[in-house]
Amino acid sequence: MTVSQDAAVQETITPDGRTIGGVLMEMRNITLRFGGVVAIEDISFDIRQGEIRAIIGPNGAGKSSMLNVINGFYHPQDGEVWYKGAIRGPMRPHQIAAQGIARTFQNIALFHGMSTLDNIMTGRLTHMKTGMLSQSVWFGR
Incomplete structure (x- = not known):
């Protein structure tokens, strides 16, 4: 099963002028169990x-379980997750984040002893083109 070519190129213009493009992600027949509990x-x-x-x-x-399947934290017992026309196999969290798939949590966990800016910069690491060392040297304005 793949994203059909028709679905992948089809665009829709909404009444407010936004463009909805082709299928990026498909969740197909996802089933997730924790022991005997079907989530x-x-x-x-x-x-x-x-x-x-x-x-x-x-x-x-x-709801949270489905978000965790989407972001790769949980792996379903049945079903498939497709991303950009290909089945997404097991990946490490940083690999999934590099694809632009992430989530936020209701209970925010900050790095204690760090400023707000430092916490934000730490969260942006996967999107930066420089390394941790060069990012740690910041002169401000």
């Missing part, structure tokens, strides 16, 4: 370029 069962959906999606539901419905 997600047979869920499928697409995410298109420029599209804004929401996952809603009551506590315990599997």
Whole structure:
């Protein structure tokens, strides 16, 4: 199964003028279990370029679990995650973040003893073209 060529190139213009592009990510028949507890069962959906999606539901419905499947923190027992037309196999978190897939958490964990700027710069490391050493030398304005 791959993203069809029609779906990959199809664009839609929304009433407010935004462009929704082709399929970037496909979640196909995702099932996630923790022991005997089924957190997600047979869920499928697409995410298109420029599209804004929401996952809603009551506590315990599997919303956070689905986000963790999307960002690669959890691996489903059944189903497939496709990204840009190819199946996404197991990857390390930094590899997934380098593709632009990430999430934030409700309980923010800051690095204690660091300034706000230092915390932000640490979070941006995967998007910078320089190394940690050159980024640590900052002269400010």
